[in-house]
Amino acid sequence: GENVEQHPSTLSVQEGDSAVIKCTYSDSASNYFPWYKQELGKGPQLIIDIRSNVGEKKDQRIAVTLNKTAKHFSLHITETQPEDSAVYFCAASGSMNSGYSTLTFGKGTMLLVSP
């Protein structure tokens, strides 16, 4: 099955700096890669996603890049703000034995943005 590795596990930055979180996946058939933000006491919130036919996608201060050859994708947050502090999860849509695909998540990155 699919395996997703996520690094780093924790990331501390100063407000205004950029933050980068990297993930690798194992299943070359995976074609959908969402990123979720989870704040304390809340469920994961979808913040951006990318599909295998696109190399990069941007939404305001957030961007995601995908390298299918290397099987890795990254989340880039620019001009970080204290409210960006949360746990971020990457995921990949891999294949289940039933033939249907579902999401496999990385272990998460705790991002702390200091004022």
Added chain:
Amino acid sequence: DSGVTQTPKHLITATGQRVTLRCSPRSGDLSVYWYQQSLDQGLQFLIQYYNGEERAKGNILERFSAQQFPDLHSELNLSSLELGDSALYFCASSQRGLAGNEQFFGPGTRLTVL
């Protein structure tokens, strides 16, 4: 607010007991997923339903079962509970449950087994 609702928010019970967690998907979504989140295992996919039928199974224990009802709400039943079952349980929903469909998560149920 994702539009996915889960009840109860917190549940405290004893080993050996059985509990039921409930999820209502976003309006218009036909597929429901259940995930378990623990500190050491992260977010683990348990099971998926689409329009009342089981579609995919992940790392779900035999002591756990789920179903999706005609009104599309879903229940996750956990029985013979063990200390290690203590975790956050999330429900997510998507429009048709196909690969690449966005999944929207509920606020979760925190289960504590004493």
